[in-house]
Amino acid sequence: MKKLISATLLISLLLLNSSSADATEYAWWVNIEYEPGKTEILDIPLSDLDANWAFAEPLSIAAVPPEDLQVFKRDTAASGYSFTKQGDFNLDGRQDKAIVGIYKEKNGAGGRFLLVLAEAENNKWIKSSLLKSPGKAGFSILSIDNGTLAWYFCMECDALSFVKWEKDKYVLVPFDCC
Numbered sequence: 001m002k003k004l005i006s007a008t009l010l011i012s013l014l015l016l017n018s019s020s021a022d023a024t025e026y027a028w029w030v031n032i033e034y035e036p037g038k039t040e041i042l043d044i045p046l047s048d049l050d051a052n053w054a055f056a057e058p059l060s061i062a063a064v065p066p067e068d069l070q071v072f073k074r075d076t077a078a079s080g081y082s083f084t085k086q087g088d089f090n091l092d093g094r095q096d097k098a099i100v101g102i103y104k105e106k107n108g109a110g111g112r113f114l115l116v117l118a119e120a121e122n123n124k125w126i127k128s129s130l131l132k133s134p135g136k137a138g139f140s141i142l143s144i145d146n147g148t149l150a151w152y153f154c155m156e157c158d159a160l161s162f163v164k165w166e167k168d169k170y171v172l173v174p175f176d177c178c
Contacts, residue, residue: 027156028068029139034059034102036137041099041115042125049115049130050103056113058101059083059140076141081155085142089149090165095119096128098149098163102137110137114151114163116170129170131163150175 036057039046046053060083064072076082089096097117104110111134117125133140133153143150149163151172161172 027154028065029155032063032065032139034063034137036102036104036110041101042117044125044127049127050105052105052107053103054106056101056103058099058115063139075155079143079155081141081143081152083141085144085149087144087149089116089163090128090170092118097125098142100140100142100151103132104137109134111135112138112140112153114140114142116163131170131172
């Protein structure tokens, strides 16, 4: 009888251990999804950015779950990640501002966006380029990698695209590690 109980206990422990080993735990930013609620970005009406948008919202530190905020702040300070980056990305002598966020179209479809604004007169910003990643309205963040603006969808893997100026527009160049 003792052997039967021991064998049953051993099998139960093995099953419990193997099922928890199969459960994959992802970083919070992998599965999070947001719901945008704004009708303008930096005083620019959404209709001036994309006529199909109903709502959009830049991501900010408020997008980080409170329980992950301290680690997020530490990691982004060390790595240079941020939701907004400034620089002369197209080398025209004027400052540009890149902002990541989420959008929802009038038909209900949504996704992530990268908005590049150019500095205009009177401290105003005008749309230079709007790049979209349709699908999940999830997390993304920016970095400058070797002098090039990079749009990341994950902070621990190679899910990113470089943002490059080609001729007269910004284009996304997916990162290819191999």
